[in-house]
Amino acid sequence: MIVRNSEVQTATSRELRLACTNDDCRAVLNGQLVLISTRVPSACPNPAIVFAAARGRAPHDDTPTPANDPGPLTPAATDMSG
Numbered sequence: 532m533i534v535r536n537s538e539v540q541t542a543t544s545r546e547l548r549l550a551c552t553n554d555d556c557r558a559v560l561n562g563q564l565v566l567i568s569t570r571v572p573s574a575c576p577n578p579a580i581v582f583a584a585a586r587g588r589a590p591h592d593d594t595p596t597p598a599n600d601p602g603p604l605t606p607a608a609t610d611m612s613g
């Protein structure tokens with residue numbers, strides 16, 4: 532698929548027209564591009580647009596969340612009394 536054109540819907544979304552790259556197919560589809568959160572805050576923010584921070588991650592932290600353990604990792608308690 533390639534994006535043939537797009538149209539602004541809101542300050543945080545666009546409607547896309549996509550075309551299949553297979554010449555025999557010729558499918559044309561509508562899609563949507565939506566901004567959902569901030570990874571790195573803007574140096575010149577638009578006060579009209581406020582996103583929630585990306586869930587549970589600091590900027591530039593690309594560590595994936597384990598699929599079987601969505602909670603944060605914490606050090607195991609160790610009994611040092613003997």
Ligand SMILES: [Zn+2]
Pocket residue numbers: 551552553556557558
């Ligand atoms: Zn196709």
